[in-house]
Amino acid sequence: MSGNTFGRIFRVTTWGESHGKAVGVVVDGVPAGLTLMRDDVQAELDRRRPGKTDIETSRQERDRVEILSGVFKRKTTGTPIQMLVENKDVKSEKYEKRKTKPRPGHADLTYKLKYGHVDYRGGGRASGRETVGRVAAGAIAKKILEAEGVEVLSHVVRAAGVEIDSRPSVEEIRKVTKKNPVNCADTTVADEMQEQIRKVKKKGDSSGGVVEVLALNVPAGLGEPVFEKLDAEIAKALMSIGAVKGVEIGLGFEVSDRKGSEVNDQLRFEEGKIVSETNNAGGILGGISSGEPIVARLAVKPTPSISKSQKTVDLEEGKEVDLELEGRFDPNICPRIVPVAESMMALILVDMMLRGGEIDPDQFGGSV
Amino acid sequence: MSGNTFGRIFRVTTWGESHGKAVGVVVDGVPAGLTLMRDDVQAELDRRRPGKTDIETSRQERDRVEILSGVFKRKTTGTPIQMLVENKDVKSEKYEKRKTKPRPGHADLTYKLKYGHVDYRGGGRASGRETVGRVAAGAIAKKILEAEGVEVLSHVVRAAGVEIDSRPSVEEIRKVTKKNPVNCADTTVADEMQEQIRKVKKKGDSSGGVVEVLALNVPAGLGEPVFEKLDAEIAKALMSIGAVKGVEIGLGFEVSDRKGSEVNDQLRFEEGKIVSETNNAGGILGGISSGEPIVARLAVKPTPSISKSQKTVDLEEGKEVDLELEGRFDPNICPRIVPVAESMMALILVDMMLRGGEIDPDQFGGSV
């Protein structure tokens, strides 16, 4: 019951179904006095918005956000901020037809088993459209982080079997990523990825990939051992995104084949500050941030919606059937996970920083 | 602040440092009337206990657990169960000497940065010894799961570069795993793993690996989208274990290179029940359990304690130093993570099942 709230102190509650009237989010715990305009949120939603290129679903949504509370004269008041986006481009007929036939790889069957009564139109609550609320909340979290000098970045490092070969610089991630539809930090690789994504799509199939999220300039000392370690909270935050089947920090699964002497980040001084030679730990040791960049990667599965014929069951008629899906789907979901992954990272960082006293809630003009 | 409690309804709070007086756990939310004897808990602690073989630390702890509350006449009363294990084999001198020199790959530096005042003896709270509380609590969780017919199993699938080549049967995992010191489900592979672990150890180095956790017969419908999805909660639970740098569900990171048609689990009927041809999803779709076995894997980094010389800094003298660690450490921590991983899986399952109404708290003799 009731898993739609994220965070302990900075609490985000999303709501809404893919083909319902609207989707949205309440953000509670935003410090008072933060300048917040509709455009701050809209800009992030525009990054998430579908229908911009041929490697995305063709559903057209302007996703115009409305802020209904918690902001007065362009500043937050410390009270809950309700943001709402109406659903416009809704075509439910195809879902109506196949509602008794759970789509393989989708949540159709598990929602049916759990809730019995399901809003199946467009995937209902299990749709990627649910992330509108995450990204709107993430936009606020990012503004707070910005004031603290913390930066969150995400980019696609692998898609449809194409991988970026060398680690891009922060500058490349910042600049190149937004300039291509796959959100890759290398233009050439981005082109290859697009090509492969299209190729797979043409065969009626879909492809997956790996998305990386970075957080720069995160203060040391974040994370609450032993259960609410920073990496544990990041893992939960990122794994809660649909289609994600794995999360790793720093070297991640690669550590399993390495030796201690290779993995341990040796320490030295640099201009009086302690730094580590390498960042295999991904910025987190013992569940606590070290001050080095935080590095996490997500395994993204191929979009389960494919037009190839698949085997499933008809729940009503009790028989096995072949299913050929029509509809509008993303051939590869990695590019669109980028802003969502950034949002989740921003949300958990703000929550942990407020908990740990690293963000002073009064800094924007609050309690005197 | 305060991250030592796990679970929402079945709440586990661990406490204690490696070289303090004792380590322990309070378990709150255990249904009343469950038969619970000291031996139920001791048996699990014995699996976790160090010093049994040469691929473990030589610290000798009998780890005799004492139950101080919440049990009356061998049955739980529904009140908090406090369990305590004294620390006996404590040698703090070596830690005393190197207390200003943070060990690379350890939490020494981040604890110092976060808390300032640190109990550095034996790693303090960041020591693997903290898991005594997890395993004691896990023993209770497992008893509850047992009454529901749910089984949790864990085994080492990769260690020191040696991997089990074919998927072992449940029967092999159940039986073979406990019979070898590496907790591998294949005796021959286990031998190879041991040999490699020893080889690396001899060079003053350490090795990592991958541990798998399974949960069988988990009821469908578990998990609370969109933030408290079952996979998100499992990711948090497992990532909170020290030395874990990655968590994956089902196919995990392998999905990134596959196509939708390969990853989607096709559905069919078997004796009137809906089953899936494959279990690439690892038993979870849309964050909700499907009834198929739950499969998770953890990336375990090589023990950061190695005797090879490493570079670090002396915080007091402000200079760079070479560090050669003496002490007692596990050359590979995978085998000892097995009971901990099982415990964390058991804890999250019981918590989610109580939340979802899948476990009736009155079944053992409670409220009438």
Add this chain to the structure above:
Amino acid sequence: MSGNTFGRIFRVTTWGESHGKAVGVVVDGVPAGLTLMRDDVQAELDRRRPGKTDIETSRQERDRVEILSGVFKRKTTGTPIQMLVENKDVKSEKYEKRKTKPRPGHADLTYKLKYGHVDYRGGGRASGRETVGRVAAGAIAKKILEAEGVEVLSHVVRAAGVEIDSRPSVEEIRKVTKKNPVNCADTTVADEMQEQIRKVKKKGDSSGGVVEVLALNVPAGLGEPVFEKLDAEIAKALMSIGAVKGVEIGLGFEVSDRKGSEVNDQLRFEEGKIVSETNNAGGILGGISSGEPIVARLAVKPTPSISKSQKTVDLEEGKEVDLELEGRFDPNICPRIVPVAESMMALILVDMMLRGGEIDPDQFGGSV
């Protein structure tokens, strides 16, 4: 930070300011399959709605609720239910004029001290209008309780110095209360109350009173000692309502002058069931419901808005000023607290019943 969510399993998050665009609530944790129509919620909101009689504020709000998510084909889906009511009759000018002069007895000063940046129009978030969300959520909670045979009732037992002299029957509370504008279970007393309320109002002053809330047919065994006892949770729930300065259970403050032999409820059998001779405990012993009716009472302070001249300070000019309030205010808030008190009681009962397994979340058609 972030205190706008109520409940652990049945989680209610309210949002919105008095003169903002809208007020509303997200209810998370509603079992799937419950029949829910707009009218179910509207009926409760109509009881709360202002402007119906001369002993209420003259603000006119139709308070038409819109359900934006979580309901499909007239049934709940188990996903969050977002409900929204637009603010229509908003006159902010008077607040604009006196915005630097905190009104005595109001939250103006404390909000200013806490948040710095405040939406002062109409009391902002501290306005009674915030309870729209509570009552809308309460309507859903009541529907769930109804299915369990639990009934929540509230009535005014004291107002403007007039007290109901004898304990009314449940039947009278059910029927008479709704038929008079003061929500008193005795028509004659209700008339007297109204008269006194008007008398005080004419003098430019306001009056207070006492509201009682009952819960009938509550299952025994509800409440989680030692900190989340049923009475502790009820106290929090009711004290969170604006204008409430005291909460008591059963005999309440009267116990302080009584002897143990007078207060203890003696037990006996009635038709094989254990019953108590009296219900001085108000249905709760040791923080756990006994099965007897739950009885709580709230002390309601006189509305702080009065037209009589009062002394306050001008925050901007830094001098003391006399304040004469104009505006639209309730001369006595007790009658309008009745539906809110019922709602809070319903919310906490549903939350505790879901936690304790007393409500099966699958009963309305959920997980199979």
Add this chain to the structure above:
Amino acid sequence: MSGNTFGRIFRVTTWGESHGKAVGVVVDGVPAGLTLMRDDVQAELDRRRPGKTDIETSRQERDRVEILSGVFKRKTTGTPIQMLVENKDVKSEKYEKRKTKPRPGHADLTYKLKYGHVDYRGGGRASGRETVGRVAAGAIAKKILEAEGVEVLSHVVRAAGVEIDSRPSVEEIRKVTKKNPVNCADTTVADEMQEQIRKVKKKGDSSGGVVEVLALNVPAGLGEPVFEKLDAEIAKALMSIGAVKGVEIGLGFEVSDRKGSEVNDQLRFEEGKIVSETNNAGGILGGISSGEPIVARLAVKPTPSISKSQKTVDLEEGKEVDLELEGRFDPNICPRIVPVAESMMALILVDMMLRGGEIDPDQFGGSV
């Protein structure tokens, strides 16, 4: 399930039964670097300890506390602090005899109904002995508050029908209260109270009273509307103490008969600071502290244990019986509630101050 943890950021979990091996508490979220010695905690426990005078139970417990974790070299480390007190003077025979006969006014019946399997010896978990953990945790909270200049005080204002007639000064509460066994701030009234308590006791009966708790120098801005208002959290904290049947803030129930012009605290300047003429609000407006002293009062019921004959039922034999209790009980529990009430107030204040950023967790030497 699982109601034994209090607080969101400063988290206190108590455990233990009256006649079990021990009672204790884990305190999680204590800032690192706070000086904490066994004696700091022992001093508070000594105030709570029974058996000191003839108006208390004759149970003799030294209540020697042992700190098992979280403190190193006399300073807190930021990790959980486990404190334990053994039960010594345990006489369970009388409870054994009457275990099937629930004592009127006690939690015997409700625990039986809720948990089925109960540790009935000495009241088990429902015993006042459970408050050992609260007071031990409260001792730590008080040390933190002390560092912030916040003072918590409690005293008995009414007992066995005797009431203190005029409001004592803070100085009297500080000094006189601790000097008499009833914890009253007026020596003469204290004598009268004692006399009345003894008189009632001689008749085999018990008496109740009212306890007041104050918090001085609390920063303005504490409390999280709309559900986690400071008064709501205080109400929960205090109502969770056994034997408490009512909580009021400031004027409390007296507001119900007053007019707005009498209750509203008028504001003025005093040496440039805004102060209120009166403190009818008890330091809280709109659920947020104003900077004025916080004033709360609890209604304490007469100890349910009396030697007078009472009617109850025999659960096993299914018949009505007369019950005459032997044993050791407090004739009036008010004096012993004083340190517990202080503890609960201290706990909620520290939790809210940490949440709101009013306490800097790093001030004692933490994160650098």
